[in-house]
Amino acid sequence: MEKRGGSGGSQIFENLGTFLRKCIFSVLSVGPIPNHIAFIMDGNRRFAKKQNLIEGAGHKVGYLALMSMLRYSYELGVKYVTIYAFSIENFKRRPEEVQSVMDLMQEKIEQLINEESILNHFGVRVHFIGNLKLLSAPVRLAAERAMLVTACNSKAVLSICVAYTSTNEIMHAVEESCVKKWDEIRELKASGVDCGLTKLEGYEKGEAQDLINLTDIEKHLYMAVAPDPDILIRTSGETRLSNFLLWQSQYCYLYSPSVLWPEIGFWHLLWAVLNFQRNHFYLEKKKKQL
Amino acid sequence: MEKRGGSGGSQIFENLGTFLRKCIFSVLSVGPIPNHIAFIMDGNRRFAKKQNLIEGAGHKVGYLALMSMLRYSYELGVKYVTIYAFSIENFKRRPEEVQSVMDLMQEKIEQLINEESILNHFGVRVHFIGNLKLLSAPVRLAAERAMLVTACNSKAVLSICVAYTSTNEIMHAVEESCVKKWDEIRELKASGVDCGLTKLEGYEKGEAQDLINLTDIEKHLYMAVAPDPDILIRTSGETRLSNFLLWQSQYCYLYSPSVLWPEIGFWHLLWAVLNFQRNHFYLEKKKKQL
Numbered sequence: 001m002e003k004r005g006g007s008g009g010s011q012i013f014e015n016l017g018t019f020l021r022k023c024i025f026s027v028l029s030v031g032p033i034p035n036h037i038a039f040i041m042d043g044n045r046r047f048a049k050k051q052n053l054i055e056g057a058g059h060k061v062g063y064l065a066l067m068s069m070l071r072y073s074y075e076l077g078v079k080y081v082t083i084y085a086f087s088i089e090n091f092k093r094r095p096e097e098v099q100s101v102m103d104l105m106q107e108k109i110e111q112l113i114n115e116e117s118i119l120n121h122f123g124v125r126v127h128f129i130g131n132l133k134l135l136s137a138p139v140r141l142a143a144e145r146a147m148l149v150t151a152c153n154s155k156a157v158l159s160i161c162v163a164y165t166s167t168n169e170i171m172h173a174v175e176e177s178c179v180k181k182w183d184e185i186r187e188l189k190a191s192g193v194d195c196g197l198t199k200l201e202g203y204e205k206g207e208a209q210d211l212i213n214l215t216d217i218e219k220h221l222y223m224a225v226a227p228d229p230d231i232l233i234r235t236s237g238e239t240r241l242s243n244f245l246l247w248q249s250q251y252c253y254l255y256s257p258s259v260l261w262p263e264i265g266f267w268h269l270l271w272a273v274l275n276f277q278r279n280h281f282y283l284e285k286k287k288k289q290l
Numbered sequence: 291m292e293k294r295g296g297s298g299g300s301q302i303f304e305n306l307g308t309f310l311r312k313c314i315f316s317v318l319s320v321g322p323i324p325n326h327i328a329f330i331m332d333g334n335r336r337f338a339k340k341q342n343l344i345e346g347a348g349h350k351v352g353y354l355a356l357m358s359m360l361r362y363s364y365e366l367g368v369k370y371v372t373i374y375a376f377s378i379e380n381f382k383r384r385p386e387e388v389q390s391v392m393d394l395m396q397e398k399i400e401q402l403i404n405e406e407s408i409l410n411h412f413g414v415r416v417h418f419i420g421n422l423k424l425l426s427a428p429v430r431l432a433a434e435r436a437m438l439v440t441a442c443n444s445k446a447v448l449s450i451c452v453a454y455t456s457t458n459e460i461m462h463a464v465e466e467s468c469v470k471k472w473d474e475i476r477e478l479k480a481s482g483v484d485c486g487l488t489k490l491e492g493y494e495k496g497e498a499q500d501l502i503n504l505t506d507i508e509k510h511l512y513m514a515v516a517p518d519p520d521i522l523i524r525t526s527g528e529t530r531l532s533n534f535l536l537w538q539s540q541y542c543y544l545y546s547p548s549v550l551w552p553e554i555g556f557w558h559l560l561w562a563v564l565n566f567q568r569n570h571f572y573l574e575k576k577k578k579q580l
Contacts, residue, residue, distance in 0.1 A: 165540075166536075167537065167540065170507075170537075171503070171507065174464050174502055174507065175501070175502070177464075178468070182501070211465070211468045211472070212464055212465070212468060213461070214461055217461065217464065238569075239543060239544040239546075240539075240540075240542060240543060240544060241539060241540065241544075242541060243540040243541070246536040246537060247460075247536060249530075249531060250455075250456070250457065250530075250531065250532065250533040251533070252530060252531075253529060254529040254530060254531075256529075279528075
């Protein structure tokens, strides 16, 4: 009975919180709402140390913070959220730590694709971004299942960068473009005398400058599934991109609150969006004219 | 006589300033000194507006601020300084504004290669970085002359990004790598039966994944003349990279003082270096292990 009462009490507080957020978000919606927010979730391990928790506990509390941020973002009307879950560089950490993060990732991915998860609540399609071949088989399978299960969701998008670095993403796009162009050249050769011959002769003469262009590269970037982010939030006061969305962050507003990731809250997101709105018209003008 | 007295007075102040800086720099040198500092010189036009100056005057005051920053950086022992002088996007500004910046650039480049300039004082080699073909002929010629004249300086390096964007730099590197690889393939074909045939057959079979690799790209980046920056300072409180050194800023400390570029001073540089030092060991560990 007490438990019920407690649960009822916390339910009232939760509903009140949701109501207050809705009020704030409707005021915020008078201005431009970011279409895409990206997060570098920095500080889970430092949080565990600070709170004298065991090492993996930081990531678990971090996951709860992530769920809150996703909820707030989608409630606000942000369509795309991207998170930096695991970098290719992170594979260099101690094997037992990598294993523990992978185990947690598998568990949480499976939790995410449950019927009652936040993904179904907000109609979120999930993309796993990066060189997925580097993941252990169970995590890769769970990731592929999550992408399959949510493939028909169309209201919002969550891109989870795992086994990702920006330079790897760009190199992968260059390789893909090369392969495509190489196939094209071989087809031209095979067809011989058709209208493509002039183009082929151009290549043969060494006019390889036009082999690959910007559109080819951008089409083959893993992150082609989303527009460029409007806001990139990195916690723990770090003002570095750590090889995350470098190509996509050309004109993005970077925000670095000093809190560790598990400590991030509603007010940090609100502050980021307010700053984004303050700069929005100036940024738009810059993008178009300068 | 008065003039002489005034000049003598200001000379004393200047010497005192230099002496104080030297004292502070020798204390600072106990910690790690950044090898490379990059600047996005933002806020010249806003400074002109704020001070009710004519439009071009902001850039002129900005040039003086740049000279101070170069002096402080080289005095501190920073070997590489890179500045974002003019973006490819900037060509979209009003023609008369572009022309006025180009004129100023030409004038200042010629001033820089004077015998008594800061470049010769600190033994600075100059590189102009970007698609120089986009510059007007007089500016391009002045830039080429500056590179030639300072080619034998070896104590420090100044990279001036003009007609530059990071995505253009990466695309240019991809093109160059393609051209090189294409030439290599044609040579293999011409030589026929030598040991390269296996490699050629690999290409013919469509194994184009290995056509271009990370080293190829990095070798052909315009900024291959300098290591990655340790600190990137962008004035006027903006926390965006605006398509500047995206590839190179993977682990760089980003600092955004709220002052406009012409207002930047010694203390801002000092603060940036102190923050860099505070994070240095943590960053080094991250770079190597995480």
